[in-house]
Amino acid sequence: xxxxxxxxxxxxxxxxxxxxxxxxxxxxxxxxxxxxxxxxxxxxxxxxxxxxxxxxxxxxxxxxxxxxxxxxxxxxxxxxxxxxxxxxxxxxxxxxxxxxxxxxxxxxxxxxxxxxxxxxxxxxxxxxxxxxxxxxxxxxxxxxxxxxxxxxxxxxxxxxxxxxxxxxxxxxxxxxxxxxxxxxxxxxxxxxxxxxxxxxxxxxxxxxxxxxxxxxxxxxxxxxxxxxxxxxxxxxxxxxxxxxxxxxxxxxxxxxxxxxxxxxxxxx
Amino acid sequence: xxxxxxxxxxxxxxxxxxxxxxxxxxxxxxxxxxxxxxxxxxxxxxxxxxxxxxxxxxxxxxxxxxxxxxxxxxxxxxxxxxxxxxxxxxxxxxxxxxxxxxxxxxxxxxxxxxxxxxxxxxxxxxxxxxxxxxxxxxxxxxxxxxxxxxxxxxxxxxxxxxxxxxxxxxxxxxxxxxxxxxxxxxxxxxxxxxxxxxxxxxxxxxxxxxxxxxxxxxxxxxxxxxxxxxxxxxxxxxxxxxxxxxxxxxxxxxxxxxxxxxxxxxxxxxxxxxxxxxxxxxxxxx
Numbered sequence: 001x002x003x004x005x006x007x008x009x010x011x012x013x014x015x016x017x018x019x020x021x022x023x024x025x026x027x028x029x030x031x032x033x034x035x036x037x038x039x040x041x042x043x044x045x046x047x048x049x050x051x052x053x054x055x056x057x058x059x060x061x062x063x064x065x066x067x068x069x070x071x072x073x074x075x076x077x078x079x080x081x082x083x084x085x086x087x088x089x090x091x092x093x094x095x096x097x098x099x100x101x102x103x104x105x106x107x108x109x110x111x112x113x114x115x116x117x118x119x120x121x122x123x124x125x126x127x128x129x130x131x132x133x134x135x136x137x138x139x140x141x142x143x144x145x146x147x148x149x150x151x152x153x154x155x156x157x158x159x160x161x162x163x164x165x166x167x168x169x170x171x172x173x174x175x176x177x178x179x180x181x182x183x184x185x186x187x188x189x190x191x192x193x194x195x196x197x198x199x200x201x202x203x204x205x206x207x208x209x210x211x212x213x214x215x216x217x218x219x220x221x222x223x224x225x226x227x228x229x230x231x232x233x234x235x236x237x238x239x240x241x242x243x244x245x246x247x248x249x250x251x252x253x254x255x256x257x258x259x260x261x262x263x264x265x266x267x268x
Numbered sequence: 269x270x271x272x273x274x275x276x277x278x279x280x281x282x283x284x285x286x287x288x289x290x291x292x293x294x295x296x297x298x299x300x301x302x303x304x305x306x307x308x309x310x311x312x313x314x315x316x317x318x319x320x321x322x323x324x325x326x327x328x329x330x331x332x333x334x335x336x337x338x339x340x341x342x343x344x345x346x347x348x349x350x351x352x353x354x355x356x357x358x359x360x361x362x363x364x365x366x367x368x369x370x371x372x373x374x375x376x377x378x379x380x381x382x383x384x385x386x387x388x389x390x391x392x393x394x395x396x397x398x399x400x401x402x403x404x405x406x407x408x409x410x411x412x413x414x415x416x417x418x419x420x421x422x423x424x425x426x427x428x429x430x431x432x433x434x435x436x437x438x439x440x441x442x443x444x445x446x447x448x449x450x451x452x453x454x455x456x457x458x459x460x461x462x463x464x465x466x467x468x469x470x471x472x473x474x475x476x477x478x479x480x481x482x483x484x485x486x487x488x489x490x491x492x493x494x495x496x497x498x499x500x501x502x503x504x505x506x507x508x509x510x511x512x513x514x515x516x517x518x519x520x521x522x523x524x525x526x527x528x529x530x531x532x533x534x535x536x537x538x539x540x541x542x543x544x545x546x547x548x549x550x551x552x553x554x
Contacts, residue, residue: 014350015359022371022372022429023371025372025429028383028387028393029383029386032386043391043399044396044397046396090281090282091281094277098277098278109286109289111542111545113293117486117489117490118293120490121292121296122296123300123303123523123524123526124296124297124302124524124527125296125299126514127299128299147292150288179277204374208379210376211511215511215514224378224379228493228496229515231497231500236385236389240382242382243382243383246378246379246382247376250376250379253374258367262440265434265438265441266438
């Protein structure tokens, strides 16, 4: 009996310690971002702050460049979602439903691009985008982000279509729906949450990406690119608030799609 | 499950993705080789590579990239394995804790560096806690340019914290493939938890552990923003030098040469990964 109590104590003890490890940076950044200007250089700082204020945060949001950078990030991420889904969803459906020549090859391409350092290719791409007149343009950033997101979009949507029963779609087809009608009325509706999850994952990839965004832009910065470029000049308080705004939407979105994450990093 | 159909429909569905990836990967790859190996009037040169290989920053960057890789990858796989085994023991509330452990997956490398910066600055929370507890009498300069161990430790902590979540997902997916009956049978035969883990679970989890190690190794060659956030350019890494050559020094040939080195390292690791994974995939399809 006492051995079992000890065993459970050990399990819950380590579980809680690990949870604190996973959460503490979020707590620290939140209280750092909400520290009133007057207390920024206090030392030693209390772990439970005496007072909180959104004043510095407001200053950050009103300071030149931040609001446009966030809007740029948003625009790039939305464009990445559109390109990623438009290109990725049909490919994912084909992989899940059909046997065709070159299928294994395409699967290998998806696997390799998932791991390939696409962001690094922003360096040679910059020269190409300059020639095309797309340098320092959000479209070029979104194109690179789409290439990065595409394999993940295909994996999530493909995983969803594989798990949905195929018989209903075939039945609808034989009953005269036509292939497109059967797809639209029978296959698509139950797959919608999966498509949404893929869209959200693509959004987060783009929202978080910094290397390509920094290489491909000079004035039209996304938020991470702006933060990276001003790392050596901006005061600590500003860095903490910037991190807070980069992290918050990403956390919310990842929690929303938690059930689909195993499709991204599962076996295969 | 799969239906036989004409080749045209699936091909049409797959083609746009294929073409898009080909254009966005093959074209810049060729351009990178041209930039790094060509002279201004179209000749062939290895000068760019000779220059970066002779540069002190390159050897530092090379050393630091591998040092961080060797420290971070095993650490996060070990940590993720411990968490995965805990979660897989299905204690009450394990779903909630699993969710908590996966949250850092949402954090970018840049943001992870800044999150941990709040802990490691001179007047940050680590020094505050240590001083309040009476462990130190004055703030420690963890991130000073001449405190190499401090810089490395901070980066290792921040990056392990961030990427353990990804490894955890790989390992949990691997654990779910292992039939529970195996472990239960071993338990009936009198094997304790430790023996069941070491002799039943870990051998079957080996493919997942291998793929986690390799995936993280591939991504480790791109480590850069977390380093910039915590150490600035005081700790050069390969991807950081690629970025600085381009953005700060406006030297796109040097930047492209760094890029080619990173891509070559990644491709080598990807080939090893596919070699290891190949037979496994064939097995799964049988």
